[in-house]
Structures are given as C-alpha cells and as structure tokens.
Amino acid sequence: MTAITRRGLLAASLLPTIAQAQPQQAGPLRLIVGFAPGGTADVVARLAAAEMGRTLGRTVVVENRSGASGNLATLALLQQPADGTTMAMAGLQLVTNPGLIGQLGYDPRTDLEMVGQLTALPVVVMASARSGITTMAEAIARAGAGDGIRIATAGLGTSSYLGAELMFRALGGRFEAVQYRGGAPAFQALMTGDVEMMFDLVAAYQAPAAAEGRIRMLGVMQAARTPGLPDVPSFGELGLPPAAMMRSWQGICVRASTPPVVVAALHAATRVAVQAPEFQQRMANLAIEATASPDPAAFQKFYMAELQRWTGLIHDAGIRAQ
Known part of the structure; x- marks a missing residue:
C-alpha cells in the first residue's frame, strides 16, 4: 500500500472524528x-502543517510568534479555546523556560498537553583544530585540568550552553562559557580558535568545516550514531553514561483539557506527517531525525521527564536567563 493510499484511508477515518469533536469548527x-x-x-512546522492538513482535510496555518525564547507562542496558545483548533510547536524550550x-x-x-513528536535533533560536541583536542577523552581531561576549557555558546538557555553544563556536571570538569549573539558567530569563533569547544545541534554546515580541518567532531550526545554524521562516534559507543547525553526535539502540543478524541486524531496526523517521504527527505537534508511518538500518552510522559530533568539541572547550576 502506498503512502498516499494510507494517508487517504487515515483521512477518511479521522474526518468524522474531527467533525464530531469540533461540530462548530x-x-x-x-x-x-x-x-x-x-x-x-x-x-519543521511548515512541512508538518502541510502533511497534517492533507491528512485531516483541514488547512493548517502556521503563525510565527517569536520572542522570550518561545514563551510568547506558548502564552498565545493558552489564550485560545481547548478544542484543538490551535496547536503550538513543542520543543526543548518548553522544558528549559520554566527554569530560566x-x-x-x-x-x-x-x-x-503533548500531541505527537516530530523530530529528534542530535547534539554534537566539536573542538577547534587549534585546540589540539582530538578525542572526547582529551576534551574531558582538558576540562579537568587548570582553569578548565573555553566553550562557545549562543546563550545561557540554548543547547550550546546546556549541553556543556550537562556533560561536565556528569563527567567532571570546568568550563568558561563565552556567549555570542547566535549560533553562527559562536561557530565562527570555534573555527578561528577563539574558543576550544562548542556543543551544537547537528547542522549541514559543520561537516564541510570538519573536512577542511578547521574543527574536529568528537562525539554525538546520544546512545547511537546519527545518520546525519555517520562517522562521528556516539556517547554510547564511547562508554559515556546516559546522564551526559541529550537530544533536542520538536513536536505538537495543545492546551490541556482538549478532548481526547481530538488529541488522538491530531496525533495520528503527526504520525502520517513524520512518515511522509518529503518530510523524511527534508529532515535528512537538515541532519535531523524524523521521530514519531507511539501515542500522546508516551509523548506526554517524555515531556514530563524532560521537564523534571532540565528544571532540576538549571536550578542546581544556578542558571538564569539574562
């Protein structure tokens, strides 16, 4: 059965559900x-919206509400009725903002209430070629000696900072976070050797810099290798503990108390979106892992565990957004 046929059958089964749950919408x-x-x-949102719209037989309009590390979008969602007609992109910011x-x-x-996961975004640990660091073992040793190690970050609440905080708290060592106005200038500082290391989401621009010998990719902060960087060892392979691992992620959420029948229908549409060939290919091009949740309850459980983990780390480290 083709993906298009599967989508058609799923849409046919979901449309009555949506209509019954949202009779006035x-x-x-x-x-x-x-x-x-x-x-x-x-x-990610626009690709998912297009695929979900085709499944549900309803146009899904993407609305950008940037600001406050994504918190303005969350507040905008919570001002709308809990009927599933308004959704928001969920991500790491939902579990770090409460602590920041x-x-x-x-x-x-x-x-x-979480609806369905869409992606997992691996975090890669890199070293400047000028640092002389060639392996994760050397990086850990450098952080444990003298004044520690200089890390480029895009801000206190970003994965580029939190990844370093997480890893060195789990493994020991000290670091100095040098903050830049975004990931691009932070990566530039890594390439020029102004800093020794950087933690960042896997991105297409990193491999060319590694091929040119300007940076070295030391490891991916997860149990298994990522298809986006097949030659870079994972933390799991390197024998590092789960406490030192992290991945960012994206998905769909709605207001709590949204009818379960609507949440179930929206979740099914996220699964179709993740499995769509165009979505899979575009995510692969971005070195992002297309990742679906088995059901809304599993995604909610994952969200709550992430919330506890990151708010705890942020509190223990005394991190506050500036």
Missing part, C-alpha cells in the same frame, strides 16, 4: 511557532 487549524520564519522550528524565566505565565505541568 470548519475553518483552518492554527499552528503557532515560537521562533522566526526560516529557522529550523519554522521549517521567573514569571512564566502558566503552569508547565498542568496547562499543556
């Missing part, structure tokens, strides 16, 4: 993205 659905157009979250933002404006444990 016939217009487009909305998907709010907490970041600017053109970024990774926006690209003093006045969050909502309860992350009770006000949101």
Whole structure:
C-alpha cells in the first residue's frame, strides 16, 4: 500500500472524528511557532502543517510568534479555546523556560498537553583544530585540568550552553562559557580558535568545516550514531553514561483539557506527517531525525521527564536567563 493510499484511508477515518469533536469548527487549524520564519522550528512546522492538513482535510496555518525564547507562542496558545483548533510547536524550550524565566505565565505541568513528536535533533560536541583536542577523552581531561576549557555558546538557555553544563556536571570538569549573539558567530569563533569547544545541534554546515580541518567532531550526545554524521562516534559507543547525553526535539502540543478524541486524531496526523517521504527527505537534508511518538500518552510522559530533568539541572547550576 502506498503512502498516499494510507494517508487517504487515515483521512477518511479521522474526518468524522474531527467533525464530531469540533461540530462548530470548519475553518483552518492554527499552528503557532515560537521562533522566526526560516529557522529550523519554522521549517519543521511548515512541512508538518502541510502533511497534517492533507491528512485531516483541514488547512493548517502556521503563525510565527517569536520572542522570550518561545514563551510568547506558548502564552498565545493558552489564550485560545481547548478544542484543538490551535496547536503550538513543542520543543526543548518548553522544558528549559520554566527554569530560566521567573514569571512564566502558566503552569508547565498542568496547562499543556503533548500531541505527537516530530523530530529528534542530535547534539554534537566539536573542538577547534587549534585546540589540539582530538578525542572526547582529551576534551574531558582538558576540562579537568587548570582553569578548565573555553566553550562557545549562543546563550545561557540554548543547547550550546546546556549541553556543556550537562556533560561536565556528569563527567567532571570546568568550563568558561563565552556567549555570542547566535549560533553562527559562536561557530565562527570555534573555527578561528577563539574558543576550544562548542556543543551544537547537528547542522549541514559543520561537516564541510570538519573536512577542511578547521574543527574536529568528537562525539554525538546520544546512545547511537546519527545518520546525519555517520562517522562521528556516539556517547554510547564511547562508554559515556546516559546522564551526559541529550537530544533536542520538536513536536505538537495543545492546551490541556482538549478532548481526547481530538488529541488522538491530531496525533495520528503527526504520525502520517513524520512518515511522509518529503518530510523524511527534508529532515535528512537538515541532519535531523524524523521521530514519531507511539501515542500522546508516551509523548506526554517524555515531556514530563524532560521537564523534571532540565528544571532540576538549571536550578542546581544556578542558571538564569539574562
């Protein structure tokens, strides 16, 4: 059975469900993205929205509400009815913002409901070629000696900072976080040798820099290798503990108390989106892993575990957004 046929059969089964759960709603659905157009979250959202719309027989309109590390988008979602007609992109910011933002404006444990995961974004550890560091073992040793190691970051609440905090708390060592205005200037500082290391989401521009000998990729912070960097060892292969591992992620969420029948229908549409050939190919081009959740409950459980993990780490490390 082809993917198109499967989508058609699923759409036929879901349309009555959507109609019964939302009898007064016939217009487009909305998907709010907490970041600017053109970024990774926006690209994923627009691809998912197109695929979900075809499955559900309803246009899914993407709306960008950038600001406050994605928190403005979450607040915008929570101002809408809990009927599933408005969704938001979920991601790592949902589990880090509660620890970083003093006045969050909502309860992350009770006000949101996860629908379905879309992606997993591996985090790669890199060293400047000028640092002389060639392996993770050498990086860990360098961090444990003298004044520690200099790390390029795109800000305290980003994966480029939190990855370093997580790893060195788990393995020991000290680091100095040098903050830059975004990932691009931070990566430039790594290439020029102004800093020794950087933790970053896997991206297409990293492999060419490694091929040119300007950086070295030391490891991917997860149990298994990622298809986006097949020659880079995983933390699991290197024998590093799960406490030192992390992945960013993206998915769909709605307001809590959205009818379960609607959540189930939206979740099924996310699974079709993740399996769509175009979505799979575009994610592969971006070195992102297309990843579906088995059901909404599993994604909710994952979200709660991530929330506990990151709020705990941020609190213990005394990190506050600036």
